[in-house]
Amino acid sequence: MGPAAPYTNRPDYAAAQKAALDLADLLTPQSGAYYDVWLDGEKFMSAYKEDPAVTEARAFNGFGTNFENSPEPIYGAQFLPRKFKIATTVPGDNSVDLFTQDLGVVVIMDETGQQVKGYNLYVGGGQGRSHRDADTFPRLADPLGFVAKDDLLHAAKAVVCVQRDYGRRDNRKQARTRHLLAEWGIDKFRSVAEQYFGKTFQSAAPLPAWQYKDYLGWGEQGDGKLFYGVYVQNGRIKGEAKKALRAVIEKFNLPVVLTPHQNLILRDVEPAAKEEVTALLRAGGVKELVEWDGLDRLSMACPALPLCGLAVTEAERALPDVNVRIRAMLMRAGLPASQPLHVRMTGCPNGCVRPYVAELALVGDGPNSYQLWLGGGPAQTRLAQTYAERVKVKDLEATLEPLFAAWAAHRQPGEAFGDWAARQGFDTVRQQAAAAAAAAARQAPPAAAAAAAASGAK
Structure with a gap:
């Protein structure tokens, strides 16, 4: 998951969103039947090509991360013990609840603000638990360290491989990365991850204070067009509001971003269409942001x-x-x-x-x-x-x-x-x-x- 920030003039957000896509590609199971839709033996849909750097990083096996001659070079026959969640963001923007993720990635830009310098990594967050079971608990992620811009994919792969090889498989409730961190501590986890990474994690770059951001209401994207963040109460759209949203999205051909907090962001709205978009949504019962209680x-x-x-x-x-x-x-x-x-x-x-x-x-x-x-x-x-x-x-x-x-x-x-x-x-x-x-x-x-x-x- 990447930040839902709708800005086109922010290289840091663009880098965070690309990192999310690349990590998703890197860790997508390679067995075609898992994610492709087939029709009469013919591939039904194929339009997206992953970055060649992702393909190269997946195939690299310099430090024992891969299963040789396996259709699943990272996962092998067993896959991971359980789910594994990743979020990327920029310094100060905690719209992705970074510390609740198995792996959190923070983009660090260079002094110019135009080029990626590297990434801060955090590991071991998670939320699921059972009532009155002390062996299950929520946990915040720990800082793992900093890696250079060309090392992100290899570092993420190393973290996944630690969980793959050492995560609990005998107890489903304790099969998440946070339980491994709780048992080992961050120092041991870092040491084992470095063996798969083939490098030492550097000290994390300093960061500003974190803030919650939701990108709701009208705003400028940075390219002359507007975005409109629509608050969706508890993620449920129904009735006339649902029809109005669909009508607006189809009429103006608007891309839609889903946010980590169950809301929608309508992108690429021409300034001249702002009043009509607002009127159509209001006619369908979509309330403006000022009408909602904070x-x-x-x-x-x-x-x-x-x-x-x-x-x-x-x-x-x-x-x-x-x-x-x-x-x-x-x-x-x-x-x-x-x-x-x-x-x-x-x-x-x-x-x-x-x-x-x-x-x-x-x-x-x-x-x-x-x-x-x-x-x-x-x-x-x-x-x-x-x-x-x-x-x-x-x-x-x-x-x-x-x-x-x-x-x-x-x-x-x-x-x-x-x-x-x-x-x-x-x-x-x-x-x-x-x-x-x-x-x-x-x-x-x-x-x-x-x-x-x-x-x-x-």
Whole structure:
């Protein structure tokens, strides 16, 4: 996965997107039946040719990475123990949730900003877990090091080969790269990867602070044309809005980019067509960005019930109403209507919308019941922790409202919710939330106070 940035005048983004394509080509299984569509023995579709450098890197076997005379030179007969996720980006842009990936790649440009100097690599991130199973856990990727621009494909191949040869195959739940990193540590992993790489990883290049970017709304691509990032609530398009999007895309022949946060970016819009595009989408019920609450814009939910066989509760269908309740709680806590908060909701613990890096995550653990995770950062660079178990959706106010009141009372100027929770630590957070709940009970009418006291005792 590469960044969805729609800019045509940014060599760094172009390099990140090309790196994503090249890595996908490098690691695509070579067995034709796996990915080609055939009709009557004849190849049905073939238009894309990979970069010759990719072909060369796949065939190179100077350090024991390949299975000789195998149709799958990298994977052999066994393939990888389990899935392997890769994301590429540029410094400062964490729209791809870089630290949740098995392999993260950051493009480093030279002093001119026009040529690629090399890449910072990160390994061992992941999200999936099982409730009350300490052997499964989310993890952030560790910095592996820096490689020169011509070494990216060989370095990525080396990392994949380490997981191929040493990843757990006896336990499916522990067959991801993060478990190997957790067992070995980054130093041992780096040492073994260097054996396949044939070189030493250099120290990672310094980077600016990470930010979450979504590229929503209207903007200039850099070539005289416009892009329009369309917010799609929890990734679900339906009804008249779906028809309107299709009509606009077909009428103006617009390329479409899918973002890592379930949204759409319409590309190559002529400035003269902006008003018509806007009018057609509005007529179909596609709301403009300013009409959405910032909570919705920053939130994600997985499909969950009724579409996912692993789900134990709701997510996609429930989060819009939950966000309305959260916004009301924030307002009652005295926080502004514009206060951002990253919320993610899943119907099970497998982590499909990467909830464990959110500021506030609701992770399904039973019918209408959720684990509450707090402390991820607004740029998704810190791991959240479990704050509460089995919180019923009908009881969210009793749990969250004191938390928001404590945040409002004790945060530093402008401090985000996740940053506040991580800085304070959960023991202090619980104390401050309990104090806020008690204060609210004292100020409430008698009947409400009794109800609040009963809830607190429970």
